[in-house]
Amino acid sequence: MRYSQMLIPTLREAPSDAEVISHKLMLRAGYIRKLAAGVYTYLPLALRVLRKIEAIVREEMTHAGAQELLLPIVMPAELWKETLRWDYYGKELLRFKDRHERDFCIGPTHEEAITDLVRNTVKSWRELPKNLFQIQTKFRDEIRPRFGLMRGREFIMKDGYSFDRDEKAAKETYQKMHEAYEKIFSRCGLKFRAVEAGTGTIGGSLSHEFQVLAASGEDAILACDRCKYAANVEKAEIRCTQHAARGTKKGMFKKTMTPGKKAVEEVAAFLKLTPTQLVKTLIFETDKGAIAGLVRGDHNIKEDKLKMLAGLDWCHLADEKMVAQVSKAPSGFSGPVGLSIPVFIDQELMRMENFCVGANEKDAHFIDVNLGDFQISKMGDIRAAIGGDGCPRCDKGRLQEHRGIEVGQVFYLGKKYSEAMKATYLDPNGKGQIMEMGCYGIGIGRTAAAAIEQNHDEKGILWPLPIAPFQVEVISLSQDADVVKTAEKIAADLAKEGIEVLYDDRDERAGVKFADADLIGIPFYLVVGSKGLKDNSVELKLRKTGEVQKIPLGDVSTALKRAL
């Protein structure tokens, strides 16, 4: 491919709205252009990268027993109403009406569509299992799209869905997909980690995320330094420590005035305490009425864990009005002493004595409070894990915090959709059974972005070879007839051998060509210049290390093949 014929609009400066490195580099190196918030055009170079990732995904999915199909992007509301997600999915689901005023949506994911297909076509136990996937453009109307391809509204995703006879078979399929994912991301040349994850709006009970490790990652993940345990912070458990029975201390507490001090840091600073000596009391509105959750001042409560401990269907932080009603004080001064609603405490509090809490009175806190001073409904793990916490799976391990970019997720769904949509089959006894499902996603564009986050330097992108837009870039350094002729021949010969080559044939100065090449990030350069031609050689240069090798003209293709 000739550079001069391609559309590669490189930029010396990045547009000011780009924040993360992958976004800046994709813009500067001429890979993407923005059309609207969170909506991007993939230029030829980007498309080549996406196609490479897709090809790897296709191969591994197929090897693992899945088949490719293509579902519609537009779906009728009825389908989504069947699973109730028309109401629950929220504003991220882009909805519209057709000319007959019928409701439709643009697919953010395709559980409904695939389940509809399978329930209508698969009837017998003999036809199961089925594992189907597609690679398609999706749309999620994100509140705040950002970071270029990392968090766009329109994005390309591989989504796969499996249907099995029973739970055991479904979990085997899940395992197979898990393994396929590990191969896919390894083949893409990425450093990643599979972590236990929550299931969000997709639902289900077992899930892993595939996180590409990068400092700029949006997700916090915790991994044990001793064993294999790793989880998203949303889900990470904390080792349950053996607690002595709750201390019997009580009645020592005193009220102290804390005018206008609400936030933990403010109160701590004012009373000359550390945040670890405070206990936060958060009031929640739930399906079972108001409840209180208590964690140490420097910790954060995790609603999902609280839901689990208290056996709730839903909960969210109470608003100012409700707090005032329950605690008889403005928010910021809530405390457990004298509260009449159920109180759930984090296990960490079992180790605390003489702590400080809100006094349920404006501008006042209690100090020297102990667990004997109030009613406790239940104790457990209800806070977010942080680095240094004990690993829940082994005795000695400590959790370490990492940042990651989620590029894939696998879910075991069970019967959530198949039951709601009546996807059943007849077993050998002629009895109807509900299918067991799993779903498996990979963000194709996000994988490309994550690869850049993980592989770049000050000059530009450093593509891992398997997903680079081209394998080698031939650079002619001058317009001398000899140089041009040689470069053209090399480029043509390599292409003939099936090597993907970008030939920079532009009438540009050497500096410009090198700078653009560095930006674009193709792993190998073949530099053809008049200096080298004097002794019949060209240079093979590695983008990543800058290492240069002199290659005799006759050996170009063998040398390159060895390098690849």
Added chain:
RNA sequence: CGGGGUGUAGCUCAGCCUGGCUAGAGCACCUGCUUUGGGAGCAGGGGGCCGUAGGUUCAAAUCCUAUCACCCCGACCA
């Protein structure tokens, strides 16, 4: 949705506070000459409804109002 900010050339930005001549710079682009192994030099040139609509004024990029778009922080969520 709450808070903050920005819209001036393809990109980065100045000018706005304190209204006034033909609206500027760097990069990019076009032409010519020179140059040619890491973003060249000189000369010439093209390109702007100053986001949009309305208002104030003799006069608006500049002041006022509305509106749209975009960005940041937060809440939300994959």
